[in-house]
Amino acid sequence: MTHSAHISLERVTRRFGNVVATENVSLTVPVGGFTALIGPSGCGKTTLLRLMGGLDQPTSGSVHRSDASLAFVFQEPRLLPWRTLLDNVALPLELSGVSRAERHARAAAAIALVRMSDAITRTPDQLSGGMRMRASIARALVSRPTLLLLDEPFASLDEVARHELDGELRELWERERFTAVLITHSVPEAVFLAEEVLVCSPQPARIVARIATPPGARTHMTWTSSALNTAAREASEAMLSAITERARERAAS
Amino acid sequence: MTQVLRIFSPCITLAVVVLLWWAGKVLFEVQDFVLPSPWSVAQAFLVDPKPFMIGCLETGSCAAIGFLLAAVFGILAASIFSLSRRVEQSVYPIALLLQMVPLIAIAPLLVVWFGYGRGAIVASAVIVSIFPIIANTxxxxxxxDPKLVELFTLLRAGRIAVWWKLSIPSAVPSMLTGLRIAAGLATIGTIAGEFIAGFAGNNAPLGILVMTGLRNFQTDRVFVAVLLAALVGFALFALVSVSSSLLLRRWCK
Structure with missing residues (x-):
């Protein structure tokens, strides 16, 4: 595993007024790697992701990205309700001036990647929650980004749909090998999807543990495999001890 | 069943109102020129419907033309305002102030500017119906949706692209609301314009038929003209409502 770094953060601190969202965070995301950031809600994970994507600038420290082609997937699908699936997925190409025929062909290919080819003419209101999320992933992939930043993409889905989409996302990543960074507050999801899980402390976010997950393909059966469970237990313990430690610090000061 | 009731119930209400009107007239022995009976109103129309039909056509076409002009210029004005904060800040307050000027007060001016006849009448319809279109659009x-705006920003969309591909489609529902309100107001503006600028004669519009009916103490003819004016207004409103709800079906989630 001698990947070069796709993103590296060095001693990154971001303050919003008096609030310190992240403090002295250093991390690297390898090219073609799948990294998950987990932590309690409100800990500053999303700030870290926005810094990685260049949506925000650090107060101090530095952020390096080896190339600029990236795409975001948000917690909500953010589809245009008046457009068909095909035209929604084609939007990034449309905005960068790709011709109609070419963008439709490429959008259709991206839709095939998320297995929605038979829904191409439907509008978002005719899609289920899970399908809308898949559409939003297809839209992120349509411009062939080398980096995919996912901000709790499946948090609003029900358990079954979520497992299904997690499986598809991991499979997609194994095939396409883009670099992926995932924010989630679900430990099992982080361990299932990512190669490396970074555990954040409560705000201000610091990386308190790095856990490598077992390599190899995932299926819905591996959700409960003992190797993944061990990694998940490790991650949960790291997160819990960071929370109790922070609580003790608060009580002491 | 509920569909039948929906159409049937207002018909019953109407029948009750007509009956009360009739009963009141007979009971209190109200004179014909104060309150004609429903029957004499119907007769006034049926004996010679031609001038009333011409009046409907005249008033209806002026209201429709006024409405269309208001729609075009109202949407255009709102678009310009939305593209330039500075233009909006300098023009919109003045437009609001102008809206407060009573139509009856400026109607004589319209005659000065456009002469007697259709020009001033249409102008009056435009003035009354353009403001709700501007304000709603x-x-x-x-x-x-700010989240969609962020998506467009991330995709590096230019201002014109955001406006054309996001703002305009997002504005469709409230634009249609404005158009529906304007459709009702256009007829009111037309009748008011006719009072000041209408021609009597073979092509007399409904507003003029109201005036001549009053002068000749033919209150039954006044009733016919007023009821027809309401009907014309309702027809325009219904036309716009139906076509807008057909269009809205694509926009509603």
Whole structure:
């Protein structure tokens, strides 16, 4: 595993007024790697992701990205309700001036990647929650980004749909090998999807543990495999001890 | 069943109102020139419907033309306002102030500017119906989902692209609300314009038929003209409502 770094953060601190969202965070995301950031809600994970994507600038420290082609997937699908699936997925190409025929062909290919080819003419209101999320992933992939930043993409889905989409996302990543960074507050999801899980402390976010997950393909059966469970237990313990430690610090000061 | 009731119930209400009207007239022995009976109103129409039909056509076409002009210029004005904050800040307050000027007060001026006849009448319809179109369209243009705006920003969309592909489609529902309100108002503006600028004669519009009926103490003819004016207004409103709800079906989630 001698990947070069796709993103590296060095001693990154971001303050919003008096609030310190992240403090002295250093991390690297390898090219073609799948990294998950987990932590309690409100800990500053999303700030870290926005810094990685260049949506925000650090107060101090530095952020390096080896190339600029990236795409975001948000917690909500953010589809245009008046457009068909095909035209929604084609939007990034449309905005960068790709011709109609070419963008439709490429959008259709991206839709095939998320297995929605038979829904191409439907509008978002005719899609289920899970399908809308898949559409939003297809839209992120349509411009062939080398980096995919996912901000709790499946948090609003029900358990079954979520497992299904997690499986598809991991499979997609194994095939396409883009670099992926995932924010989630679900430990099992982080361990299932990512190669490396970074555990954040409560705000201000610091990386308190790095856990490598077992390599190899995932299926819905591996959700409960003992190797993944061990990694998940490790991650949960790291997160819990960071929370109790922070609580003790608060009580002491 | 509920569908039948929906059409049937207002018919019953109407029948009750007509019956009360009739009963009141007979009971209190109200004179004909104060309150004609429903029957004499119907007769006034049926004996010679031609001038009334011409009046409907005249008033209806002026209201429709006024409405269409208001729609075109109202949407255009709102678009310009939404593209330039500075233009909006300098023009919109003046437009609001102008809206407060009573139509009856400026109607004579319209005669000075456009002469007697259709020009001034249509202008009066435009003045009354353009403001709700501007206000609603502008509100809609400003109400684009901020999360979708962020998506467009991330995709590096230019201002014109955001406006055309996001703001305008987002504004469609409230734009249609404005158009529906304007459709009702256009007829009111037309009748008011006719009072001041209408021609009597073979092509007399409904507003003039109201006036001549009053002068000749033919209150039954006044009733016919007023009821027909309401009907013309309702027809325009219904036409716009039905076509807008057909269009809205694509926009509603």
């Amino acid at each position: 502008l509100a809609g243009l400003r109400a684009a």
